[in-house]
Amino acid sequence: MRYGEATVTVVDPRSYMTYQPFLPEVAAGSISPRHVVVPLRRVLPKAEVLTGRVTTIDQDRKVAVVTPLVGEAYELPFDYLVIALGAVSRTFPIPGLAEQGIGMKGVEEGIGLRNHVLEQLDKAESTTDENVRRKALTFVFVGGGFAGAETIGEVEDMARDAAKYYSTIKREDMRFILVDAADKILPEVGPKLGTWGKEHLESRGIEIYLSTSMDSCVDGHVVLKNGLEVDSNTIVWTAGVKPNPALARYGLPLGPRGHVDTAPTLQVQGSDYIWAAGDNAQVPDVAARKAGVENAWCPPNAQHALRQAKVLGDNVVSGMRGFPQKEYAHSNKGAVAGLGLHKGVAMIVMGKMKIKLKGRLAWYMHRGYHGMAMPTWNRKIRVFADWTLGMFLKREVVALGALETPREEFYEAAKPAPAPAAAAAPAEKAKAS
Structure with a gap:
């Protein structure tokens, strides 16, 4: 846009953007957590960044209600609106999941998972109770898509390396379990590579149970649909995503799964001043439909989100200036997944040809x-x-579990000490007399 042509305001509860495909490597310690987040104020110097949440949208008055981190909510007027809230973990009403589960949607969860896994090794090393040790060394992952397969591959790799520094823990003492309700893992890379990925993970000692689900995990007691029961302190939930539930309060047309319903131009259906893209949008897959696939929608991945953003930006400016909108059309270029250090699968689409890679080359x-x-x-x-x-x-392989409660040690040092027993004795004696 030209200088002074418009004011761009970004409202987000976090002041940074997270590149989610790198979260498994954050959990494994291969990448520093600070390096997978982008500070919004630094990369958007010409935009106004507000840290808060949009709670409601009044489309008639073109006003959004913003709730900041502190203070009262206020109204923010707009001429054009972009909805890009992304997705959240898709969960089910499974007993114990809310209390025991660990998600993988934010960098905080990636850091937390890494610290948690290493802390379990510390617990297992220090205890003499075999039940406590077994529970600490059992790791359950639910979901066999990209997030689940990549995370268990990376974390198993890290735990294998970390075990070298513990005198009483070996890789054989640990139990890694991957559960998925589908009949295959890594569906994004096709059946052959998915089968290879499953066989590869199993060769590393990871148990994989397909066509099954988790019935409960109360107090870490995991019960699977196939009858298997194990005790675990680590239950990682990566069983898919769903659109941000805040969309239901905005009065926008939604698809059957809660996504904002958009036209191929990324404009929200029935509106000429609202656009949506990314994981929270139901965007028609124009390329797939031209190839004869009916009711095809763009999948929620980085490949589409990055390209949709560029088209959306151009269309917003075109809408401001009265120019025609451009449709978003992108053919699938394939998919890549890392399963730990030097291990991965990749499917590269070049026209009608699909190149399938596995192992170190796919990891590169x-x-x-x-x-x-x-x-x-x-x-x-x-x-x-x-x-x-x-x-x-x-x-x-350092666990910084205290990051989650950094003030605990200072609180223990600063809280008032109980009165000494000798000082309390005279008062008690006087009361008795």
């Missing part, structure tokens, strides 16, 4: 694609620097 494709897709050169360089250092230095 995975890192290369996502490394270049990472926003800003600042973060690209930092991520590649982390990977380069990892080639020469050993993996860090």
Whole structure:
């Protein structure tokens, strides 16, 4: 846009953007957590960034109600609106899941999972109770898509390395379990690579149970539909995503699964001043429909979100200036997944030809694609620097569990000490007399 043509305001409860495909590597310690987040105020110097949440939208008055981190809510007028809230973890009413489950949608969860897993090794090393030890060394992952398969592959890799520094723990003492309700894992890369990925994970000692689900996990007691019962302190939930539930309060047309219903131009159906893209949008897959696939929608992945953003930006400016809107059309370029250090699968689509790779070469494709897709050169360089250092230095296996409660030690030091028994004795004696 021209200078002074418009004011762009971004409202987000976090002051940074997270590149989610790197969360498994954050959990494994391959990338520093700070390097997979992009500070909004730094990369959007010409925009107004407000840290808060949009609670309601009045389309008639063109006003959004913003609830900031502190203080009272206020109204924010707009001429054009972009809805890009993304997605949240899709959960089910499983007993114990809310209390025991660990998600993988934010960098905080990636850090927390890493600290939690390493802390379980510390617990297992320090206890003499065999039941406590077994529960600490059992890790259950629910969901066999990209997030689940990549996370269990990376975390198993990290735990295998970490076990070398414990005198009483070996990889054989740990139990990794992957559960999925579908009959295959990694469906995004096709059945052959999915089968290879399953066989590869199983060769590393990971138990995989397909066509089953978790019935309950109260107090860490995991009960699967197939009858298997185990006790575990670590239950990672990666069984899909759903659109941000806040969309239901905005009065926008929604699809059957809660996504904002958009036209191929990314304009919200029935509106000429509201656009949506990414995981919270139901965008027609124009390329697939031209190929004869009816009711095809763009999948919620980084490949589409990055490209939709560019079309959306152009269309917003075109809408301001009265020019025609451009349809979003993108053919699938394939998919890549990392399953730990030097291990991965990749399917590259080149026209009508599909190139399928596995092992180290696929792992290079995975890192290369996502490394270049990472926003800003600042973060690209930092991520590649982390990977380069990892080639020469050993993996860090330090658990910083105290990060979750950083004030606990200071609180214990600063709270008033109880009165000494000797000082309390005279008062008690006087009361008795």
